[in-house]
Amino acid sequence: MNPYLARLVAVAQQPGRRIIGLMSGTSLDGLDVALCHCEGHGAGLQTTLEHFATLPYSAEFQQRLRAISQPTVALQDVAILNAEVARQHAEMVLVCLQSWHVAAAEVDLIASHGQTIWHAPRHQHQQADFPYHATLQIGDGDHLAALTGIITVADFRQKHVAHGLEGAPLAGYADQLLFASPTENRLLLNLGGIANFTYLPAQPAAGPPLTTDTGPGNTLLDAVTRQHFPGREYDENGAIAASGTVHPALLRELLNHPFFAAPLPKTTGPELFAPAYLHEAQLVTGTSTLPPADVLATLVELTATGVATAVQQCFPSTEQPAATCYVSGGGSHNGALLQALERHLPDARFAPIDALGIPADAKEAVLFAVLANETIAGNPDISLGKICLP
Numbered sequence: 125m126n127p128y129l130a131r132l133v134a135v136a137q138q139p140g141r142r143i144i145g146l147m148s149g150t151s152l153d154g155l156d157v158a159l160c161h162c163e164g165h166g167a168g169l170q171t172t173l174e175h176f177a178t179l180p181y182s183a184e185f186q187q188r189l190r191a192i193s194q195p196t197v198a199l200q201d202v203a204i205l206n207a208e209v210a211r212q213h214a215e216m217v218l219v220c221l222q223s224w225h226v227a228a229a230e231v232d233l234i235a236s237h238g239q240t241i242w243h244a245p246r247h248q249h250q251q252a253d254f255p256y257h258a259t260l261q262i263g264d265g266d267h268l269a270a271l272t273g274i275i276t277v278a279d280f281r282q283k284h285v286a287h288g289l290e291g292a293p294l295a296g297y298a299d300q301l302l303f304a305s306p307t308e309n310r311l312l313l314n315l316g317g318i319a320n321f322t323y324l325p326a327q328p329a330a331g332p333p334l335t336t337d338t339g340p341g342n343t344l345l346d347a348v349t350r351q352h353f354p355g356r357e358y359d360e361n362g363a364i365a366a367s368g369t370v371h372p373a374l375l376r377e378l379l380n381h382p383f384f385a386a387p388l389p390k391t392t393g394p395e396l397f398a399p400a401y402l403h404e405a406q407l408v409t410g411t412s413t414l415p416p417a418d419v420l421a422t423l424v425e426l427t428a429t430g431v432a433t434a435v436q437q438c439f440p441s442t443e444q445p446a447a448t449c450y451v452s453g454g455g456s457h458n459g460a461l462l463q464a465l466e467r468h469l470p471d472a473r474f475a476p477i478d479a480l481g482i483p484a485d486a487k488e489a490v491l492f493a494v495l496a497n498e499t500i501a502g503n504p505d506i507s508l509g510k511i512c513l514p
């Protein structure tokens with residue numbers, strides 16, 4: 125038998141596994157690296173986060189990722205970045221391991237999300253002759269496995285798509301295992317480039333929990349900040365937005381997009397919620413010269429309204445049950461956004477996800493470690509990803 129296969133079988137049969145979860149999201153800010161210990165699987169899973177770091181991308185690399193995430197690009201650039209993202213990620217893993225004094229041989233698996241460069245659920249690609257969903261992540265898992273010597277589970281979204289689902293969000297599968305409570309209704313809200321949540325009722329119905337994207341998180345906020353405040357990557361704590369005023373007509377026009385009224389669950393990306401969508405709405409409403417602070421204030425309100433609209437869709441005919449909303453992702457550091465959310469969801473109690481033992485910035489990387497753990501050791505219902513041997 126191939127010794128790596130024997131190693132894989134042994135890893136699957138161990139009571140627990142040490143897994144590095146890797147996530148690089150739509151904000152393109154860098155790679156989140158979470159070294160987790162997953163004891164058991166499924167309902168018996170216990171996950172502890174041993175180490176976490178975010179390794180930033182260089183400005184030049186961010187720019188190249190942004191340039192490749194466009195509908196029309198040179199195939200050679202895609203081929204090269206596919207290998208280059210994987211090589212950078214492998215190098216970043218090795219840097220982390222060195223700084224944490226952990227040898228590669230002491231890690232059982234890498235769980236690598238890769239970098240989404242184009243997400244094309246059917247409602248977004250609208251190709252009449254292809255009535256299916258599609259999505260593409262680069263940063264090939266074989267490169268990671270070969271360069272680190274660690275068996276790697278990668279490319280988690282394709283099986284979801286193959287089963288007729290949209291390829292995202294995947295968070296619900298892991299949120300359920302990590303955060304379900306028998307006594308508390310929980311809303312796990314992640315404010316990344318795109319915002320999404322998982323609703324976990326204290327008394328769950330059969331089947332996977334509801335998990336959905338809600339629209340933009342920080343992606344448009346970042347784009348406007350970068351454009352008008354050179355040198356700044358984002359609006360620190362939402363301070364500029366807090367100094368501005370929401371423009372009601374612009375907000376209405378932005379919310380006019382059919383995504384917000386579409387039924388749950390749904391998924392989207394920066395392909396749709398791009399600067400062009402904002403510019404179009406500004407043209408239509410004659411607000412192209414609106415002060416940037418007012419644009420940011422309006423975008424904060426857009427993110428909060430998108431979340432609240434989806435929460436209300438979740439409970440169409442009944443009162444919203446009392447739930448605690450655990451917030452994660454970079455947007456959890458945006459005070460203006462948190463205030464808007466509290467205003468829109470007055471019945472929810474808000475808490476940082478840190479209260480559940482996972483730091484807000486680490487959550488998505490931990491999710492992929494948990495998904496890989498299920499693929500290797502758990503229930504075939506949640507076997508997402510491809511297994512790459514070194």
Ligand SMILES: Nc1ncnc2c1ncn2[C@@H]1O[C@H](COP(=O)(O)OP(=O)(O)OP(=O)(O)O)[C@@H](O)[C@H]1O
Pocket residue numbers: 148149150151152153314315316317318319341342343345346357358359360361362452453454455457458459485488
């Ligand atoms: N101190 C802060 N103040 C305001 N916003 C912040 C702060 N720190 C981070 N952010 C926001 O969080 C973003 C990064 O969030 P995160 O890393 O969760 O996104 P992502 O994982 O790339 O996106 P996604 O979850 O959509 O894939 C930044 O681009 C910025 O907009």
Ligand SMILES: CC(=O)N[C@H]1[C@@H]2OC[C@@H](O2)[C@@H](O)[C@@H]1O[C@H](C)C(=O)O
Pocket residue numbers: 149150240243259291292293294295296316317318319320337391392393488491
């Ligand atoms: C296609 C894709 O990469 N989607 C990401 C993105 O970032 C947030 C949101 O959009 C979510 O749908 C998803 O990531 C999380 C981890 C998920 O799948 O649950």
